[in-house]
Amino acid sequence: MVASEGSEVWVVVARREGEVDDASLELVAEARGLADRLGVATAAVVLGQDAHLLAPALGEKGASVVYSWADEALSAKHPDICLAALEQAVRERSPRIVLFAAERRLRGVAARLAIRLGTALASECTKLDLDGEGNLLVSRPVYQGRLSARVVCRSFPQMATFQSGYGRRPGLASQPQVVRLPSPPSVSPLTRREQEYRDPPAAMDLVGADVVVAGGRGVGGPDGFALLERLADRLGGALAASRAAVDAGWVPAHRQVGLSGKTVAPRLYIACGISGAVHHLVGMKDAKRVVAINTDRNAPIFKVADVAIVGDVREVLPKVLEKMATGEHALSGFHPAPGGAGGI
Amino acid sequence: MALRITVCIAQVVDIEQPIEVGRGACGLDEEGLAHMLNPADACAMEAALQLRDRFPGSQVVAVSMGPARCDEALRDALAQGVDEAVRVWDDVLGGCDCRATARVLAAAAHKLGSDIVVCGDRSLDGGSGILGAQIAELLGLPLLEDVVRVEVMLDERALLCELRLGGGLRAVERAGLPAVLTIAAGVNVPRYPALRTRLAARSVVIPCWSLSGLRVGLGEVNEEGSALRTVALLRPPPDPRGLFKPSSDLSGQERYMVAIGGGVEERQGGLCEGSPDELAAQIVADLEQGGFLRPSR
Numbered sequence: 344m345v346a347s348e349g350s351e352v353w354v355v356v357a358r359r360e361g362e363v364d365d366a367s368l369e370l371v372a373e374a375r376g377l378a379d380r381l382g383v384a385t386a387a388v389v390l391g392q393d394a395h396l397l398a399p400a401l402g403e404k405g406a407s408v409v410y411s412w413a414d415e416a417l418s419a420k421h422p423d424i425c426l427a428a429l430e431q432a433v434r435e436r437s438p439r440i441v442l443f444a445a446e447r448r449l450r451g452v453a454a455r456l457a458i459r460l461g462t463a464l465a466s467e468c469t470k471l472d473l474d475g476e477g478n479l480l481v482s483r484p485v486y487q488g489r490l491s492a493r494v495v496c497r498s499f500p501q502m503a504t505f506q507s508g509y510g511r512r513p514g515l516a517s518q519p520q521v522v523r524l525p526s527p528p529s530v531s532p533l534t535r536r537e538q539e540y541r542d543p544p545a546a547m548d549l550v551g552a553d554v555v556v557a558g559g560r561g562v563g564g565p566d567g568f569a570l571l572e573r574l575a576d577r578l579g580g581a582l583a584a585s586r587a588a589v590d591a592g593w594v595p596a597h598r599q600v601g602l603s604g605k606t607v608a609p610r611l612y613i614a615c616g617i618s619g620a621v622h623h624l625v626g627m628k629d630a631k632r633v634v635a636i637n638t639d640r641n642a643p644i645f646k647v648a649d650v651a652i653v654g655d656v657r658e659v660l661p662k663v664l665e666k667m668a669t670g671e672h673a674l675s676g677f678h679p680a681p682g683g684a685g686g687i
Numbered sequence: 688m689a690l691r692i693t694v695c696i697a698q699v700v701d702i703e704q705p706i707e708v709g710r711g712a713c714g715l716d717e718e719g720l721a722h723m724l725n726p727a728d729a730c731a732m733e734a735a736l737q738l739r740d741r742f743p744g745s746q747v748v749a750v751s752m753g754p755a756r757c758d759e760a761l762r763d764a765l766a767q768g769v770d771e772a773v774r775v776w777d778d779v780l781g782g783c784d785c786r787a788t789a790r791v792l793a794a795a796a797h798k799l800g801s802d803i804v805v806c807g808d809r810s811l812d813g814g815s816g817i818l819g820a821q822i823a824e825l826l827g828l829p830l831l832e833d834v835v836r837v838e839v840m841l842d843e844r845a846l847l848c849e850l851r852l853g854g855g856l857r858a859v860e861r862a863g864l865p866a867v868l869t870i871a872a873g874v875n876v877p878r879y880p881a882l883r884t885r886l887a888a889r890s891v892v893i894p895c896w897s898l899s900g901l902r903v904g905l906g907e908v909n910e911e912g913s914a915l916r917t918v919a920l921l922r923p924p925p926d927p928r929g930l931f932k933p934s935s936d937l938s939g940q941e942r943y944m945v946a947i948g949g950g951v952e953e954r955q956g957g958l959c960e961g962s963p964d965e966l967a968a969q970i971v972a973d974l975e976q977g978g979f980l981r982p983s984r
Contacts (some may be wrong), residue, residue, distance in 0.1 A: 422830075447853045454817035458824040463786050463914035466815045484923065486715075486812050487702050491923040498914035533829035537847070554979065575942050578979055581855060611979055613842040632977055633954065634932040634970060640958055648956040650973050654966045662967030667980065 352378040352409070353438040353500075355388045355429065355453070356401070357446040363397050366444035366507030368404050372443055372514030373404030373471050373505065377513075380473055383439065384408055387519070389463065390417040390425050395521050401541055404514035409521045410436075417527075420536050422452050428527035430459050435524075438500050440479055442471070445504040453504050462498040469509040479503060544575035545580035549598065554580025557600055557610045557627070560587040561616020561637060561658055568593050570660040571615055583607070585617045601626035615656040619644025636660075690839065693801035694735040694769065695822070696728040696751050699741035699812040708920045715920070724760045727807025727872040729767075734870050735805045736768050736878065738837060746770045750795045752780065752788055756842050758893050765888035766880035772891070773799070777898045779905055784913035785813065789821035791908055791943035794901035797826060801865055803846075808833060808869040819869035828861035832869045839864075 344683055352374045357364040378385040381428035386408040387401040394411030401409055410432060417425055418431035424452060433441060444455040445467045457464035469483035469491070479501035481659070485492045496503065541547065549555065558568055568582070575582045584594035586601055599606055602622040612630035617641055619635070627633070628647065636656050645651040652659060700706065701721040709716035732749065739745040748771040749764035751757045761772035775795050780787070796804045804820035804826075823830035835857075836849035844864045851871075852858055880888075898905060906912050933942040959969050974980045 451820040454820035455824040493919040534862040651956045653960045660965040666971045
């Protein structure tokens with residue numbers, strides 16, 4: 344077991360396309376709250392070699408130290424190497440608390456790290472707190488969220504994974520110091536990733552997709568949807584439709600977004616030839632960015648769009664695909680995923 | 688050549704019924720509570736049975752940690768077609784946490800001499816979602832999470848799995864046997880038990896292993912060995928949400944439509960007009976700015 348009087352609060356940072364995942368930033372702010380109450384430092388642990396690029400964003404949320412390695416192999420593709428690196432780091436520096444964002448790429452690593460360190464892991468927590476003795480006290484949903492359990496962690500380091508969206512703290516900006524850790528011992532990985540790919544747009548799970556390209560009556564028919572599919576494929580996204588397109592038989596019903604279909608919250612939603620009836624908007628209003636293309640400048644979809652393009656999908660999309668196919672984007676294909684896309 | 692497959696199953700509280708916190712505020716009021724086989728475990732079992740059917744002579748053993756009522760879940764497993772069922776229990780396991788459960792199940796899987804250990808990816812009640820990973824680590828075996836397809840190369844003692852990584856990403860990973868696989872609910876449809884096997888399952892005597900037979904120290908898995916202690920079980924606090932108020936300028940029908948829409952927020956995108964070429968340039972520029980198009984390497 345690791346020494347009990349560990350000093351720092353650590354957040355092992357999950358990454359998305361090289362950047363720090365939002366969930367991890369949120370967690371750094373939470374960790375800072377705990378660390379301040381304990382009177383210790385907050386450290387962000389970055390798997391990958393470009394920690395100095397991420398340090399400002401992590402510092403903004405309250406990290407005072409950023410740990411990293413000069414090792415290329417530290418990515419989600421190599422959980423065994425990440426595990427060895429984290430184990431070594433924890434044993435050397437004995438943090439008091441080690442937190443992870445409850446993100447599926449890190450879930451297995453967190454669970455296995457806890458076993459290696461001889462400690463317990465409280466997973467999928469929604470609240471992080473301290474009890475009277477300074478032990479980590481978490482709340483986590485049980486029985487499918489019908490009840491919430493308050494759980495005390497009693498072994499060190501105290502470990503938890505935290506669900507995104509439950510953070511309550513804005514974070515406290517600091518100037519983080521970047522510390523390089525010694526390279527992890529070499530390990531022979533137990534699993535080997537042979538291939539990585541995205542589902543084709545028409546088969547990708549709509550809920551949880553990063554990018555959704557949706558079409559409505561204005562797409563004009565299956566030929567128009569073929570254009571949308573190419574665009575979705577190019578962006579690594581899923582293909583969706585409004586009720587009108589489903590009713591017309593152009594797209595199967597399980598691709599429908601809206602009141603009688605699915606609810607999505609992608610980072611990017613491209614609405615093509617969709618007028619924007621309220622029944623549809625309900626299904627996509629939580630998208631982070633909305634691009635809408637429609638011929639009718641009074642279409643209600645434009646009211647919820649960040650980019651409102653007045654034009655015919657059948658004329659605009661071929662040009663978009665053309666521009667993507669030429670010039671500097673020619674080789675930026677995302678299918679299959681390029682080397683860096685799966686970063687932890 | 689044949690496979691020995693162990694599937695870890697759990698009996699969970701059926702969450703469709705009303706549940707009440709019991710005395711002591713740390714557990715449920717057990718009286719009259721209905722239980723069910725954890726849905727993800729049912730899919731894990733189906734995956735195990737499908738593997739067995741592909742390799743003649745293979746065997747599937749279902750293991751469950753729990754009190755006598757868990758025999759019911761194990762009997763369901765036997766009816767479904769598993770070859771053997773084992774229950775592991777000791778009264779000290781009453782307050783054990785996920786790590787202690789993993790220790791017990793790992794020891795059982797080890798004793799059974801498994802080539803493949805299959806687990807559901809999470810339980811309906813505790814919902815930790817880490818049991819499979821912890822079993823793998825305790826046994827020092829490769830872990831393959833959220834598996835949707837398995838290919839076993841028996842002569843090479845290896846397997847290839849297709850896994851979901853989330854966000855529409857998938858991977859194919861290779862690992863040597865033995866290995867631990869986790870399966871999510873919904874990736875397959877558990878078979879319907881035949882009347883014959885269901886009747887046969889009724890009379891099977893299900894062995895109950897004790898901790899001593901598994902060489903698991905009591906101190907590792909009792910309440911002291913469980914570092915996570917539940918101090919309270921509460922109704923979750925309500926999730927505060929602003930109520931949406933439709934504008935009074937709208938007609939009755941519009942207000943109704945907006946209200947059932949839950950209040951869709953307007954955004955500040957100005958209209959872009961022009962030739963298809965200009966519009967396309969606008970879209971590409973926006974995608975680029977948003978980081979959705981990666982510049983070529």
